[in-house]
Amino acid sequence: MSALTRDPEYTDPFSTPGRWFRGNTHTHSAVSDGRLSIAERFAAYREAGYDFLALTDHRCVSDVSPFSDRDFLAISGSELHPRNPFGGELYHLVALDVRETIESRGRDANDVIADVRAQGGHVIIAHPYWCGHSVVDLMPLEGCFAVEVYNDTCARIGKANSEPHWDDLLDRGRPLLGIACDDAHYPDIDCFHGWVMVKAPDLTRESVLGALLTGSYYSTMGPAIHDVQIVDAEGSASGGEALPARKVVVCSSPARAIACKAQRSLGRRHLAPEGQLLEEAEFPLSGAEKYVRVEIEDERGRKAWSNPIFFGDRWSAISPR
Numbered sequence: 001m002s003a004l005t006r007d008p009e010y011t012d013p014f015s016t017p018g019r020w021f022r023g024n025t026h027t028h029s030a031v032s033d034g035r036l037s038i039a040e041r042f043a044a045y046r047e048a049g050y051d052f053l054a055l056t057d058h059r060c061v062s063d064v065s066p067f068s069d070r071d072f073l074a075i076s077g078s079e080l081h082p083r084n085p086f087g088g089e090l091y092h093l094v095a096l097d098v099r100e101t102i103e104s105r106g107r108d109a110n111d112v113i114a115d116v117r118a119q120g121g122h123v124i125i126a127h128p129y130w131c132g133h134s135v136v137d138l139m140p141l142e143g144c145f146a147v148e149v150y151n152d153t154c155a156r157i158g159k160a161n162s163e164p165h166w167d168d169l170l171d172r173g174r175p176l177l178g179i180a181c182d183d184a185h186y187p188d189i190d191c192f193h194g195w196v197m198v199k200a201p202d203l204t205r206e207s208v209l210g211a212l213l214t215g216s217y218y219s220t221m222g223p224a225i226h227d228v229q230i231v232d233a234e235g236s237a238s239g240g241e242a243l244p245a246r247k248v249v250v251c252s253s254p255a256r257a258i259a260c261k262a263q264r265s266l267g268r269r270h271l272a273p274e275g276q277l278l279e280e281a282e283f284p285l286s287g288a289e290k291y292v293r294v295e296i297e298d299e300r301g302r303k304a305w306s307n308p309i310f311f312g313d314r315w316s317a318i319s320p321r
């Protein structure tokens with residue numbers, strides 16, 4: 001296997017067959033501290049054109065099965081708050097696809113994550129910037145599949161964006177995917193601004209959760225990512241032996257900037273010339289990248305984030321999996 005082979009555990013959403021589904025993974029109702037009833041919350045997202053929504057009230061799980069049908073998927077969940085002995089405030093962990101309420105007060109975070117997984121559920125690290133968390137708090141967490149790169153309700157204090165937290169964890173070998181979400185509490189101000197576009201064969205719980213877990217989606221505040229591919233570039237040599245060089249090719253909706261990021265100082269950002277917008281960009285790879293991920297920024301400053309493409313053998317050297 002060459003050093004730049006995609007990790008086969010993850011799915012490329014842009015080439016896998018299926019349909020795109022729009023969803024939000026983090027929402028509250030009046031059952032905890034949200035301002036809408038569960039029924040009103042599901043109705044609002046459905047009306048806004050979403051295909052699925054996870055209800056994640058603090059410390060409790062509600063039965064959301066009445067809100068699922070052929071055209072809409074309701075996912076049960078909860079937001080859990082185990083103790084943090086590493087200096088930061090309490091953890092905020094989003095648990096998806098759990099059925100029973102899990103006690104998290106005063107408990108060890110990894111025990112709580114293990115309980116979620118024992119129910120067949122999946123854990124997302126919520127809004128680390130808003131929590132004041134750093135890698136000191138986040139590295140001890142085991143068994144989470146994603147981190148919220150964008151959380152809209154946190155925009156109210158200007159801390160919606162947790163890109164550096166995600167990158168720090170990736171650089172230290174945590175194979176985490178990124179999630180954009182609303183974390184909706186109000187009827188309007190923190191709704192419909194951050195979501196995921198999931199590529200799945202159909203709108204069933206198994207398909208959508210399977211696509212989320214294998215990275216078959218991208219996250220966005222509005223811009224569309226049409227394609228991110230690793231392709232052969234022309235002529236190059238490496239270590240005295242001629243090898244095909246590779247490059248990342250990105251296609252998106254019109255963008256003010258397109259960036260390709262890898263560990264530490266690797267990567268590049270292309271900025272559109274004044275008065276113009278980009279719809280594609282290319283990034284030659286040095287061969288040293290352990291992963292790459294792509295960010296799009298449109299004229300209004302709204303962003304979209306691809307998931308990392310992990311390069312199998314290089315990534316496994318730093319990943320604890």
Ligand SMILES: [Zn+2]
Nearest residue numbers: 079092126127
């Ligand atoms: Zn929270």
Ligand SMILES: [Zn+2]
Nearest residue numbers: 026028079183
């Ligand atoms: Zn929340």
